Amino acid sequence: EGSFLYDGGNAPRVKSMRGASAYLKVAEGCSRSCTFCIIPKIRGKQRSRSVTEVLGEARLLAAQGIKEVVLIAQDLTSYGVDLGDNRSLITLLEGLETIPGLRWVRLMYAYPWNFTDELLSLIKDSDRVLPYIDMPLQHISDRILKAMRRNVLREKQLELIDKLRAVPGMVLRTTLITGFPGETDAEFQELADWIQDVEFDRVGVFAYSPEPGTPAAEMPDQVDPEVAEARRGALLAIQQGIHEEKMRKMIGERLEVLVDGPSDEHPLVLEGRYYGQAPEIDGVVYLSFEDGGSFVRPGEFVEVEIEDASEYDLVGVVLAEP
CATH class of the missing domain: 2.40.50.140 (Nucleic acid-binding proteins)
Structure with a gap:
């Protein structure tokens, strides 16, 4: 297992972003078993920092003039579960809201599992936790999602997206994978149609490439890399049109x-x-x-x-x- 990056000591915080924004890592490692991902093998299972420790670092950042903290982990919505507390993320966000000078709290890598109605309500009611969610969904085909060992399938994804969209001003970012082993033309078309229909605000797309040591690398029916890349380009072209239209609508705001x-x-x-x-x-x-x-x-x-x-x-x- 990978070693933990945090020892609870008082090492000075080095800001890794320009301006008045800073990343704030709340956990290291991942306890999921997505078949395409090597992170659990490299970094070990999720080890969350305590809420007290994270809030202490946030106060130091705010004292240095930081106005925005970007919360990151390999699986943000599972923060604290390994410590036996399923409400750790809520507790942390409530604490961050009280820190003087801190204006924006941004959630990145918020996976669909453990994304609770309580978290949605907090975002909706907060003036600091931003209505901006980065949620890697990877695909929409149930067969592909099962092969990836993603435990939130199409119906639940659509339900969660509807709930998120009900939050005023919500901006949704996701990441997707094309060319996962066995992905058929029909399954790719299902993904493309979904992107056109949902109209995410931001989309990142990766063409699948086998990661040695992962189950997906050993799967049959590996997709030709050129096909995977072509599918990636097709998705990005769809999203570019959506994004440009959304940007134009902001003129005058x-x-x-x-x-x-x-x-x-x-x-x-x-x-x-x-x-x-x-x-x-x-x-x-x-x-x-x-x-x-x-x-x-x-x-x-x-x-x-x-x-x-x-x-x-x-x-x-x-x-x-x-």
């Missing part, structure tokens, strides 16, 4: 934006993100200023009116404070 700092691609331009954009993966809001506009600093929240949209990014003008 007024959004609260967290300023990250100068753009890596355009150093003379400041960029930030609204709550529906996770750092480093979802695109940004490029900021412009009205004539005589004031200077803004990284870590500040500003009101922005969206004036333009590209394939992945938004462009908006910072509105002067009244």
